[in-house]
Amino acid sequence: MVNNEYLPFRSEILEVIKHAELEYTFRMSYDRGDEHPVKPGQFFEISIPKYGEAPISVSGITDHSLDFTIRRVGSLTDEIFENYVGDYFFMRGPYGNGFDVNMFKGKEIILVAGGSGLSPIHGVIDYFADHMDECKKLTVIVGFKSPDDILFKEDQKRWAEKGISLITTVDRAPEGYTGHVGMVTKYIPDLTFEDMPNAISVVVGPPPMIKFSILELKKIGFDVENIWLSESRKMCCGLGKCGHCRIGDIYICQDGPVFKYTKISSMID
Amino acid sequence: MGYQLSRRALADAFKSWSGTYDVYAPTVFAGTGRFSETDVIRYGKVTDPADIVWDARSDYSFKEILIPVCQVLFYFTEHSVQESEFPKKGAIIFLRSCDLHAVKRLDYMFLQNGPEDYYYKTLRDKVKFVVMGCDHTFDGCFCVSMGTNVSTNYDAAVNFKDGMYYVDCPDETLAAALKNHAEGTCDVTADHVEKDDVEVHIPDNLTSAIAKSSIWDEYDKRCIKCGRCTLACPTCTCWSMQDIFYTENGKAGERRRVQTSCMFDDYTLVAGGGCFRQKAGERMRFKVLHKVLDFKKRAGFQMCVGCGRCDAICPEYISLTHCINEKLPQGMKEVLENGQ
Amino acid sequence: MDMNCGKLKKYAFRVTKHRDVASARVRVPGGSLNAKILGQIQYIAETYGNGDVHLTIRQGFEILGIPFDKVEEVKKALQPIIDELDINQSERGAGFEASGTRNVMACIGNRVCPFGNYDTTALAKRIEKAIFPNDLHVKVALTGCPNDCDKVRMHDFGIMGMTEPQFDPTRCVSCGMCVRKCKQLSVEALHMKNFRPVRNVEKCIGCGVCVWACPNRAWTRSKEQYFRITLLGRSGKKNPRMGVDFIKWADADSVVKIVSNVYAFAKKYIDPTAPGGKEHIGYMVDRTGPEEFIKFILQDVHLPKKAEIYRPLNWSGIRYVGLKSEPFYVGKDVNPADLDVFQKPLPLK
Numbered sequence: 001m002v003n004n005e006y007l008p009f010r011s012e013i014l015e016v017i018k019h020a021e022l023e024y025t026f027r028m029s030y031d032r033g034d035e036h037p038v039k040p041g042q043f044f045e046i047s048i049p050k051y052g053e054a055p056i057s058v059s060g061i062t063d064h065s066l067d068f069t070i071r072r073v074g075s076l077t078d079e080i081f082e083n084y085v086g087d088y089f090f091m092r093g094p095y096g097n098g099f100d101v102n103m104f105k106g107k108e109i110i111l112v113a114g115g116s117g118l119s120p121i122h123g124v125i126d127y128f129a130d131h132m133d134e135c136k137k138l139t140v141i142v143g144f145k146s147p148d149d150i151l152f153k154e155d156q157k158r159w160a161e162k163g164i165s166l167i168t169t170v171d172r173a174p175e176g177y178t179g180h181v182g183m184v185t186k187y188i189p190d191l192t193f194e195d196m197p198n199a200i201s202v203v204v205g206p207p208p209m210i211k212f213s214i215l216e217l218k219k220i221g222f223d224v225e226n227i228w229l230s231e232s233r234k235m236c237c238g239l240g241k242c243g244h245c246r247i248g249d250i251y252i253c254q255d256g257p258v259f260k261y262t263k264i265s266s267m268i269d
Numbered sequence: 270m271g272y273q274l275s276r277r278a279l280a281d282a283f284k285s286w287s288g289t290y291d292v293y294a295p296t297v298f299a300g301t302g303r304f305s306e307t308d309v310i311r312y313g314k315v316t317d318p319a320d321i322v323w324d325a326r327s328d329y330s331f332k333e334i335l336i337p338v339c340q341v342l343f344y345f346t347e348h349s350v351q352e353s354e355f356p357k358k359g360a361i362i363f364l365r366s367c368d369l370h371a372v373k374r375l376d377y378m379f380l381q382n383g384p385e386d387y388y389y390k391t392l393r394d395k396v397k398f399v400v401m402g403c404d405h406t407f408d409g410c411f412c413v414s415m416g417t418n419v420s421t422n423y424d425a426a427v428n429f430k431d432g433m434y435y436v437d438c439p440d441e442t443l444a445a446a447l448k449n450h451a452e453g454t455c456d457v458t459a460d461h462v463e464k465d466d467v468e469v470h471i472p473d474n475l476t477s478a479i480a481k482s483s484i485w486d487e488y489d490k491r492c493i494k495c496g497r498c499t500l501a502c503p504t505c506t507c508w509s510m511q512d513i514f515y516t517e518n519g520k521a522g523e524r525r526r527v528q529t530s531c532m533f534d535d536y537t538l539v540a541g542g543g544c545f546r547q548k549a550g551e552r553m554r555f556k557v558l559h560k561v562l563d564f565k566k567r568a569g570f571q572m573c574v575g576c577g578r579c580d581a582i583c584p585e586y587i588s589l590t591h592c593i594n595e596k597l598p599q600g601m602k603e604v605l606e607n608g609q
Numbered sequence: 610m611d612m613n614c615g616k617l618k619k620y621a622f623r624v625t626k627h628r629d630v631a632s633a634r635v636r637v638p639g640g641s642l643n644a645k646i647l648g649q650i651q652y653i654a655e656t657y658g659n660g661d662v663h664l665t666i667r668q669g670f671e672i673l674g675i676p677f678d679k680v681e682e683v684k685k686a687l688q689p690i691i692d693e694l695d696i697n698q699s700e701r702g703a704g705f706e707a708s709g710t711r712n713v714m715a716c717i718g719n720r721v722c723p724f725g726n727y728d729t730t731a732l733a734k735r736i737e738k739a740i741f742p743n744d745l746h747v748k749v750a751l752t753g754c755p756n757d758c759d760k761v762r763m764h765d766f767g768i769m770g771m772t773e774p775q776f777d778p779t780r781c782v783s784c785g786m787c788v789r790k791c792k793q794l795s796v797e798a799l800h801m802k803n804f805r806p807v808r809n810v811e812k813c814i815g816c817g818v819c820v821w822a823c824p825n826r827a828w829t830r831s832k833e834q835y836f837r838i839t840l841l842g843r844s845g846k847k848n849p850r851m852g853v854d855f856i857k858w859a860d861a862d863s864v865v866k867i868v869s870n871v872y873a874f875a876k877k878y879i880d881p882t883a884p885g886g887k888e889h890i891g892y893m894v895d896r897t898g899p900e901e902f903i904k905f906i907l908q909d910v911h912l913p914k915k916a917e918i919y920r921p922l923n924w925s926g927i928r929y930v931g932l933k934s935e936p937f938y939v940g941k942d943v944n945p946a947d948l949d950v951f952q953k954p955l956p957l958k
């Protein structure tokens with residue numbers, strides 16, 4: 001008998017972390033990890049029946065829980081934001097290839113993220129925060145619109161304490177703001193490498209941010225073969241069936257969402 | 270060896286099958302056309318062989334049986350979900366050779382591209398295919414060009430001549446009833462066409478670089494994004510998920526999947542308003558290249574089966590065959606010249 | 610030259626401004642004809658007339674420049690046309706009678722037009738059969754859909770084709786095209802709810818645009834063809850006005866019966882002093898009031914259950930000075946302010 005992949009399971013909200021007015025992290029119970037282990041960069045279809053489903057990246061993974069950082073942008077997420085600890089969502093997944101932390105091991109890692117683009121790589125950062133000896137160096141450049149939009153403040157503090165080189169920047173800030181101000185691209189030229197040809201980079205965020213970040217990386221001589229992206233598209237299934245996420249001969253949900261830049265850069269939507 | 274049956278005899282065979290199977294075939298839905306007092310030929314349950322349309326191509330394809338236009342996946346209450354029920358009977362589908370080739374495309378999408386699709390698989394396992402012999406080509410068919418004019422992997426094949434049905438039936442389940450009701454036996458080979466009036470030639474040098482050519486611009490103004498080409502296509506499979514609720518308090522409802530089209534505005538629309546391919550020409554490019562390039566890259570065989578339905582149904586007279594034969598070579602020439 | 614002008618006119622000839630010269634008029638019921646008729650028109654025009662033909666406002670031909678002494682020959686020459694068009698006549702070879710009731714006009718209808726909800730020409734011919742020949746002045750026009758390309762509201766009876774859209778949710782792909790087109794081209798009677806269109810039955814005018822727009826046959830037409838009947842529009846030198854809605858969702862049988870019924874009313878109420886025995890029905894109704902008129906035209910009419918009858922009926926329009934009788938409603942329980950704008954010349958200072 002074929003498994004019915006469309007039937008969701010119920011998951012309890014264990015904790016709600018409010019980062020910003022429109023962005024919360026929901027920590028959901030997950031006890032299927034033995035059978036269905038979850039990797040950073042994978043996603044689940046999360047739903048509240050009657051409001052529909054949406055593909056959401058996993059932003060944190062523990063033995064019994066998964067974090068989903070959700071931006072309130074539509075009727076489903078409006079409804080999701082009405083839910084609290086002890087309530088339930090329906091979920092199915094994990095879907096997509098996700099990041100294999102092994103590919104980063106022993107390397108200098110540059111992670112560039114814009115806004116909620118931090119979610120898919122959050123798990124990667126968490127892993128190396130606990131295993132700093134497994135990589136040469138980890139630099140995270142993350143940009144938000146304004147100081148009020150900064151996500152994962154607590155996590156960032158923890159990451160910095162663990163020795164991650166973290167640059168948190170905002171597009172604009174009120175006077176008197178002491179942190180970094182400017183686009184993420186501003187900080188790419190300042191990066192220093194011991195062994196640039198073997199360094200690895202991941203860029204995640206809105207399309208213009210990705211485009212200009214890669215331009216900057218190219219400018220400093222970074223090998224494009226070592227750049228990775230995480231794509232997002234409309235997806236109704238996560239199973240290679242609904243067709244919405246196709247670009248050329250690629251299905252984002254099946255072949256991605258994590259791609260080598262050189263694989264996806266020539267594709268036209 | 271095949272069987273010869275009159276209308277009455279075949280109707281009796283239908284009756285014998287009806288315990289386990291519903292027979293679906295192209296049939297006339299009178300007066301349901303886009304214009305008043307016009308008919309539509311599409312798939313419906315048939316009990317009388319005389320209701321099967323032989324002298325024309327169906328406007329819409331058989332795919333509606335395997336991937337219903339609207340299919341409930343499950344019913345939900347606040348805390349639980351319950352799978353929807355499937356038809357108790359299997360389906361015997363009368364279809365043309367090109368359409369049986371389209372089944373291979375559907376199978377690829379639903380059984381191979383990613384995990385097997387539970388709903389498709391459940392329906393698919395209970396289907397028998399009966400090929401309707403084509404003794405002539407229809408206006409706009411190009412099956413020969415796409416290599417779909419001959420089928421051999423059918424459960425049965427029927428030729429219809431002078432009021433008699435001649436059936437070749439390798440499938441033993443179906444054969445039993447045919448044997449019982451047959452008025453004679455004879456050798457039967459499914460009719461097929463060797464030559465269509467329309468031929469298409471997919472350029473050998475076609476690559477995705479053509480996406481950047483200007484051949485698509487013309488469609489920005491011509492195409493109205495209605496999606497008829499994809500809805501009528503036997504190989505288009507896209508669908509969207511819909512949740513609806515039945516009660517005022519919204520605590521019970523259903524989740525269903527509904528056919529959609531890459532021509533529709535909401536096809537790539539994500540929460541928050543992002544949308545790829547706003548222009549009709551971009552959507553045309555997305556569809557055409559899927560049919561004759563991208564699908565093959567992934568699956569190893571062409572998607573388009575040359576049934577001609579998209580050309581026949583387009584209200585703006587946009588022709589896929591014209592696009593393949595005239596536009597694609599022109600577009601490749603353009604991008605190759607620009608590349609040099 | 611001695612000519613009985615009344616008799617000449619009765620056989621659809623016009624007494625023209627040229628002495629001893631008539632023109633022959635040929636009506637084409639429903640506006641459609643086989644092209645071979647054009648050959649016969651040409652023959653008559655070149656053989657008996659001056660070679661010119663005027664296309665009439667009411668979808669006919671006026672063959673010009675026919676000397677009075679050729680009239681009888683022309684009547685004979687018209688016979689193949691009369692036969693081909695199946696026009697009612699009393700005596701073969703004697704032309705056709707047609708002076709009061711005018712040609713039943715039709716837009717091109719569903720024989721050609723994507724929006725036409727019925728075969729306008731066929732119904733026009735059916736009405737023609739029911740009401741011709743007749744001396745009384747009655748104008749009937751048919752149009753395929755509520756777009757009213759035939760301008761039927763300018764006639765005594767305006768017939769607009771309608772369909773009752775049928776929705777099959779199992780074929781709906783939620784594309785929203787019906788909603789968009791209803792809004793753009795019609796009355797915005799549709800909106801989306803739960804991914805499906807919902808039809809406002811009150812608002813819907815049965816134009817069929819949703820059926821035309823639907824890409825997947827979720828919207829289809831009703832088996833029954835329906836009609837909106839409008840009443841008593843007219844041009845003229847007294848009180849030109851648009852016809853008003855009388856019945857929505859009428860059927861074809863009722864349409865034919867209602868139109869046929871008008872003659873009994875007109876016979877009873879026509880102004881005996883009307884010049885040439887011709888008077889617009891509307892002026893009679895202005896004297897009797899609409900209720901009396903409706904009583905006559907609904908005689909033995911069996912409307913479908915869906916049919917809605919509009920009441921009260923109020924006309925407005927332009928009122929030139931010198932109108933002989935005041936409309937019935939003056940002094941009754943109707944506020945003229947509700948009846949649209951009355952155009953009257955400003956008083957001299």
